[in-house]
Amino acid sequence: MNKSVKGSTVLHYVTFLLGGWLIIATAKRCRTENRTAQFCFCNLTQIPSVPGDILEFFLNFNLIMEVNATSFPRLETLVKLELGSQYTKYLIIRNDAFVNLPNIITLDLASNEMLILDPHAFAGLSNLRNLLLYYNSLNESVLEEDYFQHFLLLEFVDLSYNHIRRLRPHSLFSSLHFLSILILKINRIATICEGDLRSFQGKNIIILDLSVNWFYKNDSHYCGNPFRGIVFDTLILQGNGFNSDKMQDFCNSVKGTSFVQLKFGSHIMGPGFGYNNTRDPVKETFAGLAESSLKILDLSVGGIFSLNPHLFTNLSDLVILLLSSNKINQIQKEAFAGLQNLTHLNLSHNILGEIYDYTFEGLSNVKMIDLQQNHIGSIQNQAFSGLEKLENLYLQDNAIKTVYFFQSLPFTFLINVSENKLEDLKDPINATFLDFRANRLKDLGNLHQILQVQSVQYVILKQNRLSTCTAMGNISEDNQLLYLDLAENLLQIIWESNLCWDIFSKLSKLQTLNLDQNHLKFLPQHAFHGLTSLQKLNLSSNLLSYLFPGVFPGNLTILDLSKNQLLSPSPEIFTSLIQLDITHNMFICSCELSSLILWLNQTNVTLLGSQNDTYCVFPDAFFRVPLYQITVDGCDEDTILKPLRFSLFILNTVALALFITLVVIYTRFRGFCFILYKRVISIIIDDQKLDVDASACKYDAYVCYSGTDFEWVQNALLKKLDSQYCSKNRFNLCFEERDFIPGEDHINNVCDAIRNSKKTVCIVTKQFLKDGWCIEAFNFAQSRYFTELKNVLIMVVVGPLSQYQLMRYSPIRTFVQRRQYLRWPEDLQDVNWFLNRLSHKIVKEEKVRRKDDSLQLQTIATVS
Template sequence: MGDCLVLLLTLLVASPALGMPSCFFDGQRAIYRGCNLTQVPQVPSGTKSLLLSFNYIRTVTAGSFPFLEGLQLLELGTQLTPLSIDREAFRNLPNLRILDLGHSQIAFLHPDAFQELPHSELRLFSCGLSDAILKDGYFRNLASLTRLDLSKNQIQSLHLHPSFQELNSLKAIDLSLNQIPLVCEQGLKPLQGKTLSFLSLADNNLYSRVSVDWGKCMNPFRNMALEMLDVSGNGWTADTTRNFSQAVNGSQISSLVLAHHIMGSGFGFHNIKDPDHHTFASLGRSSLIQLDLSHGFIFSLNFRLFGTLKELKVLNLAFNKINKIADQAFHGLDNLQILNMSYNLLGELYNSNFEGLPKLAYIDLQKNHIGIIQDQTFRFLKKLNTLDLRDNALKTIQFIPSIPTLFLGGNKLVTLPNIRLTANFIHLSENRLENLDNLYFLLQVPHLQILILNQNRFSNCNQRHAPSENPSLEQLFLGENMLQLAWEAGFCWDVFKGLSHLQVLYLNNNYLNFLPPGVFRHLTALRGLSLSYNRLTVLYPGDLPAHLEVLDLSRNQLLSPDPDLFTSLSAVDLSHNKFVCDCELSTFINWLNQTNVTIFGSRDDIYCMYPSSLAGSPLNTVSMAGCSEEEVLESLKFSLFILFTVTLTLLFVAILVVMKFRGFCFICYKKVQRLVFKDPSLGRESDTYKYDAYLCFSGKDFEWVQEALLKNLDAQYSDQNRLNLCFEERDFVPGEDRISNIQDAVWSSRKVVCLVSRHFLRDGWCLEAFSYAQSRCLADLNGTLIMVVVGSLPQYQLMKHQSIRGFVRKQQYLRWPEDLQDVSWFLNKLSQYILKKVKEKKKDSDIQLQSVTIS
């Protein structure tokens, strides 16, 4: 996650298209990524970081940099042209700590290029370098070099220059992803006597594709101490691993990474054997503390497989195909503390499986297929404190010992047996627990501090367990259950009665439409409560704990909440409720605009749902002026006075006009009557349009449109249909300009129906047709355009397009129903909208479609 965040920030800095500056200096950092530079720019002497990747710099010489005493990081990697580095190119950077040339194709590198460079880390990964970089003395005199990254190059043999003997600060060397088939004692002789924290020879096909004469090759790590040696991804079989172990016999290796190997027969195969007690036997004198054998094909853990690894503390066997554990497989691991066997094929565990592990503290067995475990399997592991059995197929927990931490989520537990259990942390989410009696049982577990029961099925209660005092429980997670079914039956309202020290409670997604009176009364220490994603419409005084500080009420159906409920809180989330914006809500709106309580999320997510005229309007923009009784009374008096005066005046004027111009009025009346009733061609659209509607949709949606709309509405598809529809595939004139076709279709149709889908938003012609339809709306001053949103398109995707954004802000649109049984009704409504004759707008008022949303 951290690496992804760093990459995202890097892209934001490097990309001008995202609106972020890519070429700037902020006092200490000079960032010139992707600035089309052909040479190193001049920067102030106080610069600490200079980033020059993604440019076209061809040459770096001793004169490329002025004297930059403060520079600590120089990034010259990823040049978009071959790079040449001359003699003593970095001599003017006396305090450089990191030199990054990675991902640059180095065309020329002078043997003295790195001289006078006191840096501590040199990154030369993916630079197209050959064996010469190691055997020709490029790194001599670099006394302060601590890390050397030469991964992803074209190094084919490993023969270090004698100057490596002088690199007393060197601690890490990465040679992974090269083409080194063989590493022998003579090649690494300059490193003898040194202690390295990290040495990687991973992904080189090392020893796997050549015949090795170990008598001549001997021990490549003789007289060396390695804290971590990574030889993963080299395609080692059990025989190769055994030969390597024998060769390095006696070399001090604290951590050995052998991941991504091919040891083991896998499931259903026997051509490659599983490792046996000879495979790792010679590592017994290496003082090995950690061994990583993950991502392989080991099917069976054989007898005394690790018998000589007396000092091993961490063993990783994850992502293999382990299905069998032989008796005494772990014998000899007297100091093992952590065992990871996750993501394997274990189906049953027996009492003898983990014998010989007296100090095992953590065992990870998640993501297997374990359905049966014998009672004594874990009980003799006296030091065990964490057991992870998530995502298996367990139906009982009779075998569980009393240990501090239990992970049992993602299994098939329907009920819990009445066993003696002691734990600090229990994770039981994603099971099938239904009866709240199981919750009462768990709340009685001594020393329990955190209990996670999300995504179960709690919905009924026999209440055979009386509430008990639990002075230790601090966090309880009960989200995504069905507590409403139990509580509406009147049972288990006292489930939280004994939890006087509970601080955090999650009850989200429980279908709650009410809170039982006093259900939180005894939670005197509760500080955080989540009630989100429920169906609460109202909260009453006393419903919430007195000392609550943080409350999540988002995604409920609150209509007009009492602000007095929230005044004691420090933070609250009230987003996405169904507030009724009338005078009854004015007190809450005033509190919302003035409160010091932290409101989570955006204020735009706290909006009106009713009345329809204010639907979607943020509460902080809604005016409650005129809601006081005095203002309403004064306004009513004034309105009555105006109404009476205007009515009397109009009546008097009308009498005078009729009496004075009664002949002219009669003539006008007859003209209007004749215009309205006797000449329907005038002012009516029905006879002036070639089509009832123009269907605008993406060509990729044609099959769906044909099945869903055309066969049910278009008269040419069925005699029972009454609409004459126009669409591109049938009615556009072949060979004619597409714009002209679109214009003719828009202006020749009474209505334009745009079927907005994901394909529509990516189709420029569809968006062009949408714009033409909007133009006609403005020209005719009527609601010609009907917009139908198809599929689960969120609002923000519609708002990305300017023409659609303008339409959505001013007018409402239709949404294709999700339920098939509603389609016929929807098509009938759509037909009415198409055939409906819309009057012209007056006084710039908008004619809006009634929103049709099928939930």
């Protein structure tokens, strides 16, 4: 029973939160802002009140069932109204429903399940230009009756996805002088006879879209020319099931009508591949269009298998012919005869296997031929000869292995032979733009072959297999190459074999060079020598870890070095740049990187990519820490002393040679020397123990350390210094495990221990730096140092902690900048000497002299 109650409570709580969220979301959506009334998905049943100066009013996806003369207030400035997709079975538009919206330009009533219009539903919309009525279950009466009588400036009407069965517009359409686009696709029109479009005669229709209707159900011949007296820009009849016979009947029926463009896409002409259920079009198929002055013919997406001789001979005015996505496998001789004005031919996405010398005969003015995504494996040598005006040739995504037709090609602007099976280029190519990406080229020496022609300006060789280099002729000194893409190859194998290091030396006009994803581990020092015009260089996604100074040309402005393995690059390399990308590298955040960090913080160069993607990977404490968060204050000393160190190295080398023997002896027996020294001193001076005044403090020293280091501290220090561990020890020490009061607040215990001890000894280890209590104790002890002006704080560094790591913590940095600290010896024979020194520091009283200027604690940004 309890579980049921709890479950019910949770359900009510979730429901409450969801309801609140919906209320907030609805409140944000259902409002007016910036002269736009946005009331979609608001569950409205009536038109809401809105300011009178709005420009756009959106009411889609509501529950409005009726709009009448009182629904809208007077909205003089409204130009766009959307009232579609109501969640009701019908939407009724009463007479004079929009009379208060005199200046509306676009009206959207689309996607209502059923739209019911009164005879004068559109009264008052004399300025309307765009009317959207698609998906409303409207029948032919919407055109045959006088619903459109109130429109004077109407230009665009969309009646697609309705139930219109015939096309006989009302005579009032003759007065719609601006109507130029009528969309009637996906209706149920099966036949259009001569006279049905009488009200359109004399008009210049820009677009009439009759695609995907029921013309395929009409088995009878066309009844006259339905488009007589109409001038069309574009007539769209796609998806109407036109086979060759129906296409011939249609073309004959519209004889004499002028068209700019006819679109018959998604037809069923031709047998397809492996079928013989319908014939391919022949010369007579399009004969009826001989007097139509047709400029663009779209026969894409069908089953045409063979282009028969003289197929388009009656279309002498044709400029663009689209035959893509058929099943064309054969192009007969003189298939394109008569197309002397054709400039664009699209044969892409077919199943052509060979291109013969006669294939494109008759296309003397063609500028573009698109043959991409066929099965072309062979092209005869003279296939493109005679096409003197050819500018663009697309052959990508075929199966071409060898090419011999380049030599017979006229000058072209673009040749795209990407995604084929080319293994070698044998002839120079007279073109401006060459795309050979995603082939099987292995020899970078092909670039020599390409650049023997001065006209070449753009070359794409990416995604090949370039791994060797054999010069195939000399690169022209006057070459005009501006863009070279060698990405995704194996240039590293070529350069590590000492081949073609000077491949770019003659490319003096090259502006863009892409070498990304080439597995490059190094750059030859003079690799880019001669690239005096280079502006953009892409070296991303390689394996570069070091860059020689001066490797890049001085004119370079954009450099991409992202996704490499750069460790500590010098900023001098980037002095000429305007844009730089060094994200996702392997930066080692040591003092060697300080110059780059300072440069990144001060430079005017635009750094591409996110700042968070330029980060450290080593040491572990700085892993994935962005460089902009790193400070280099602790590295200034190294920078200043670098010249001095070199001079001292020379002097010390000479001095060290004189004392080398003494140093070796001392190094090997220094533990014994210290014991001997102590005995001599005790004999001569009769060494007296320096005891502290017990009345002054309860403890001689408080030992502060991380709890994880207790076992080491106990064995190394407490057992050798604390009197309770051994009577020979001289100090009364305080440490947490023994002397803190159980149950007392930890910080109070720490403060009491520091106040009641003459000195505080902090054992600084890696764990100490990670322990917030230890850092707090260090800070408190240091505050006593500044308050009492006594040297009451002793810092002992244990383990391999660098100066850089210590300087990251503000309290420790402040101490290190003013006092010396002790470091635990690495050699066991130095432990006695170290303990003796530590004992003297505990005993010794040191006054701190106050400086004239007040002590200031300088803080630097730390990285956690």
